Amino acid sequence: MYLPVIALMQHQHGLVTSRQLSVAGLGPNDVRQLLASGVLVRLRRGVYADADAWEALEPYRARPLLRIRAADMTSTSETRLYSHDSAAIVLGMGAPDPRTALVHVTRTKVHGDAVRAGVKHHLAPYRSEDQVHVEGLPLLGRARTALDMVREHGRAHGLAACDAAMRAGVTRAGLRDVLATMSCWPHSRCMRWCVEHADRRAESYLESLVRDFVLELGIGSPDLQVGLSDGDTTVFVDMGVRRHMIEADGLLKYAADNLTGLDPAVVLAREKHRHDFIAGFKLGISRITHADLFANRHAAQRRVAREYADTCARFGTATDDLAPYRVRRR
Numbered sequence: 001m002y003l004p005v006i007a008l009m010q011h012q013h014g015l016v017t018s019r020q021l022s023v024a025g026l027g028p029n030d031v032r033q034l035l036a037s038g039v040l041v042r043l044r045r046g047v048y049a050d051a052d053a054w055e056a057l058e059p060y061r062a063r064p065l066l067r068i069r070a071a072d073m074t075s076t077s078e079t080r081l082y083s084h085d086s087a088a089i090v091l092g093m094g095a096p097d098p099r100t101a102l103v104h105v106t107r108t109k110v111h112g113d114a115v116r117a118g119v120k121h122h123l124a125p126y127r128s129e130d131q132v133h134v135e136g137l138p139l140l141g142r143a144r145t146a147l148d149m150v151r152e153h154g155r156a157h158g159l160a161a162c163d164a165a166m167r168a169g170v171t172r173a174g175l176r177d178v179l180a181t182m183s184c185w186p187h188s189r190c191m192r193w194c195v196e197h198a199d200r201r202a203e204s205y206l207e208s209l210v211r212d213f214v215l216e217l218g219i220g221s222p223d224l225q226v227g228l229s230d231g232d233t234t235v236f237v238d239m240g241v242r243r244h245m246i247e248a249d250g251l252l253k254y255a256a257d258n259l260t261g262l263d264p265a266v267v268l269a270r271e272k273h274r275h276d277f278i279a280g281f282k283l284g285i286s287r288i289t290h291a292d293l294f295a296n297r298h299a300a301q302r303r304v305a306r307e308y309a310d311t312c313a314r315f316g317t318a319t320d321d322l323a324p325y326r327v328r329r330r
Contacts, residue, residue: 013069014053018046043070044118064089064098065135071103071119072137080105081131081138083122084152087145090134093164094205095149096157106140106148122148127181143170143178150194151187156293158190160208162198172198201225207238210248210288214239217301219308222246227327228281234327235274237285243319244311245278246304249287281322284311 034040041051047070084104085095106122130144146165150158175195201224222239237245292300
């Protein structure tokens, strides 16, 4: 490509529009050749990115963020605010699947909710105090986004969004303040439930989804980040109900390219040691994966109910004996 195009892309987060390519002297045939040869990749109609740079981006935030920027480059609305999944991705709150998420825009003037060219347009009012600018993009803030995620995706993902908002510093009062402006909106009951059950101690999106699973199971309200120490070893369990511990078991940590940089066999050995340490306090343990939550939910619920009942039968429900070993995160 021409050096002026490369320089332009460097100032536009690696993006360039078809109009800019035309101004630089590249016609439609040139663009088609660049696409066919793998130099450029089309992110949406009229917006392109360097193919090598795109392939190098991680798929859960960097790529979705670039797709949002590509949509922003072609937007003609001055009243748009990125919202729902898009705001959640930019704000680091997570989303059901950032890799396939639509770009979401909330506007006060639009002809009804509609999906056009990969952008979902929402007609909804918002307050000036709900607006933020992050990395050059106009967004709805964390509290409003959390409640929008409840309305868009339901209880489990809504709880995860509310947990993430509180983890980032939003208070329950702040969530209630935004909820008060949406009290007559569809799904208001679900929004209230998520606000009241949100907990900043949830450390990941998966943990929040697992907590919703446990609450749906009806065995009790789980305590989060249960810490146990014998003076030499200290572990924190994602959550527990009486003497039964529940772990959100993300499988990525066992992959060859896991974030710890350790050999998967070492990771597995550490997990087994951790599991044995927890069980040594006469506690039952259930491990729940993403597949359990969505692909095999009913079977997983039956399994965890059996495991919980077995724990109660073997060890009872009292936890007074654990008091000398309980520790809290700083």
